[in-house]
Amino acid sequence: MAKYLIPALALAATFGAHAAPAKQPAQPKLVLVMAVDGLPQEQVTRYRHQFAQGGFRRLLEQGAWFSNAHQAHGITVTAVGHAAILSGAYPYQHGIIGNNWVNPVNGGSMYCTEDTAHKYLNNEKTDPHDGTSPANLRVDTLGDQLRYATGQQSKVITVSGKDRGAILLGGKTGTAYMYMEESGNFSSSTFYMQEHPQWVQKYQAGKPQERYYGVKWKPLLADSAYAGDYGDAPNLQLASDSGKTDAAYYKKLKASPFLDELTVEFAQAAIEGENLGKNPAGVPDLLGVSFSAHDLANHEHGPESKVSHDHLLRLDRMLANFFSYLDKRIGMDNVLVVLTADHGFPNTPEFSSGVQKTGAQRVDSKKLVEDLNAHLNAKFGLEKGLRAQSIPNLHLDYAQIDAKGLKREEVENAAARFILAQNGVADVFTRTQMENGGNGGGTRIATLMRRAWNRQISGDLMVVLKPHWIFGFSSGKGTTHGAPYAYDTNVPLIVMGKPWVKSGHYGQYAEVVDIAPTLAHLLNVRPPAGAEGRVLTEALK
Numbered sequence: 001m002a003k004y005l006i007p008a009l010a011l012a013a014t015f016g017a018h019a020a021p022a023k024q025p026a027q028p029k030l031v032l033v034m035a036v037d038g039l040p041q042e043q044v045t046r047y048r049h050q051f052a053q054g055g056f057r058r059l060l061e062q063g064a065w066f067s068n069a070h071q072a073h074g075i076t077v078t079a080v081g082h083a084a085i086l087s088g089a090y091p092y093q094h095g096i097i098g099n100n101w102v103n104p105v106n107g108g109s110m111y112c113t114e115d116t117a118h119k120y121l122n123n124e125k126t127d128p129h130d131g132t133s134p135a136n137l138r139v140d141t142l143g144d145q146l147r148y149a150t151g152q153q154s155k156v157i158t159v160s161g162k163d164r165g166a167i168l169l170g171g172k173t174g175t176a177y178m179y180m181e182e183s184g185n186f187s188s189s190t191f192y193m194q195e196h197p198q199w200v201q202k203y204q205a206g207k208p209q210e211r212y213y214g215v216k217w218k219p220l221l222a223d224s225a226y227a228g229d230y231g232d233a234p235n236l237q238l239a240s241d242s243g244k245t246d247a248a249y250y251k252k253l254k255a256s257p258f259l260d261e262l263t264v265e266f267a268q269a270a271i272e273g274e275n276l277g278k279n280p281a282g283v284p285d286l287l288g289v290s291f292s293a294h295d296l297a298n299h300e301h302g303p304e305s306k307v308s309h310d311h312l313l314r315l316d317r318m319l320a321n322f323f324s325y326l327d328k329r330i331g332m333d334n335v336l337v338v339l340t341a342d343h344g345f346p347n348t349p350e351f352s353s354g355v356q357k358t359g360a361q362r363v364d365s366k367k368l369v370e371d372l373n374a375h376l377n378a379k380f381g382l383e384k385g386l387r388a389q390s391i392p393n394l395h396l397d398y399a400q401i402d403a404k405g406l407k408r409e410e411v412e413n414a415a416a417r418f419i420l421a422q423n424g425v426a427d428v429f430t431r432t433q434m435e436n437g438g439n440g441g442g443t444r445i446a447t448l449m450r451r452a453w454n455r456q457i458s459g460d461l462m463v464v465l466k467p468h469w470i471f472g473f474s475s476g477k478g479t480t481h482g483a484p485y486a487y488d489t490n491v492p493l494i495v496m497g498k499p500w501v502k503s504g505h506y507g508q509y510a511e512v513v514d515i516a517p518t519l520a521h522l523l524n525v526r527p528p529a530g531a532e533g534r535v536l537t538e539a540l541k
Helices: 008-015 041-046 056-062 078-087 142-149 163-170 198-205 208-212 247-254 258-273 293-301 306-329 349-354 365-380 398-403 408-420 431-435 444-452 512-523
Strands: 030-036 064-066 100-102 109-111 156-160 175-179 285-291 335-341 386-390 393-396 425-430 461-465 493-496 504-506
Touching: 030 078, 030 163, 030 306, 030 512, 041 306, 056 306, 056 493, 078 142, 078 163, 078 512, 100 386, 100 393, 142 156, 142 285, 142 512, 156 163, 156 258, 163 175, 163 285, 175 258, 198 258, 208 247, 208 258, 247 258, 258 285, 258 293, 258 306, 293 306, 335 512, 365 386, 365 408, 393 408, 398 408, 408 425, 408 431, 408 461, 425 431, 425 444, 444 461, 493 512
Parallel strands: 030 285, 030 335, 064 504, 156 175, 156 285
Antiparallel strands: 064 493, 100 109, 335 493, 386 393, 393 461, 425 461
């Protein structure tokens, strides 16, 4: 990378013999990008006083912490958020509009990272909709640009408990490893290689996932530390009916904080196996780590729960150990660290309604679709006027509408008016509005939804519920995310690296899409093609 620096003699000739060039800090040897799945900024602030030394506390005190940072798109789910982190792009460009969406070719379901041309290695079970490649990602990433700029000498490795977490961080030219629910291994796919390298084989042979069998997840701290939280304390027994390690056990393991322990352990094996941070070509490497278990805890219990609280405290201690390892292995002054999240989380509707007095409820999406179809049939004679749905996207049967000589816009508007009259619905955006640049009065919500809409694959109607209301979960337990409101968009964004970053608490508005251009600026490489974020210059030395 030194070839990009202006020689000192040239500076002297230009500015005079006495002008001393500003000293350029050495580039990081390792860029570590971490995403905590489903971590709202609010939880970092609320539990800050209980963080130990070395984990989140180290990031907050030694890093540049943007507390007003947002995943600035409308459909705030795992795949969309992970795609934004290192592409710097919004969904209308990067093409990842949800975890799943409607396949425009056959009307079936499309999973964000599915690719039937590839399968998992080592005979791991691969279903048609399993995530095996970044084929659906329509843009490049920071890792792709780094590898291009260094003649493919920089290594880009990503690991996650979820396939989409690893694959979408890894971009087109990185190498992704993901947790296998059937075996408890971390595996890659044939998109990346035909056989695991020796270090992965050695790691798998050690079977670290077996050591948690029979372990019970209990609270880390005394009961008084969780005062004010809701629900029961963690009480998960990691075992199975068979009495041995099997698929049932590995799925339980995925829902525990021990999944994140395994993720860190595998990341450390990758650092040593690939010699990350000690690249013989003298160029930076990139390691992406996505922690998946917090999302599962919040889904099941809500961010107001004792379970979610305890999980975050455990993750804090894991980060402290990870940073200590990096200190010894590479030296943290050689590591540029980013921590963010793919989305936040709302409280459970029962908590929101009962404690916060919001009146929030759950909306039955299946009933909404059935009622809308009945309305379109009665008004226009359409038989199943909705041909498919992947909430919040609804797809109209335009072929049937055209065959009946109806105007598409008229049907869209009638459908939108019907949906708007339903309990809990705040807004509906139609295809005609989106294609004609309609902005819903210029509201921020409308801007976020437009960013989330992709002309080729998004729905003909996009539904936005009122704040704190959620789709589904008719059991009355748990919660979900995906809204354009602050509780789902406001996520932590922390950049740490003493040679490059000015530590401090920054209240300026920032977006997750700012990460990629900021890293590109520090690494002297092109930003990814779809990047629309800004360089966070206020936090850079």
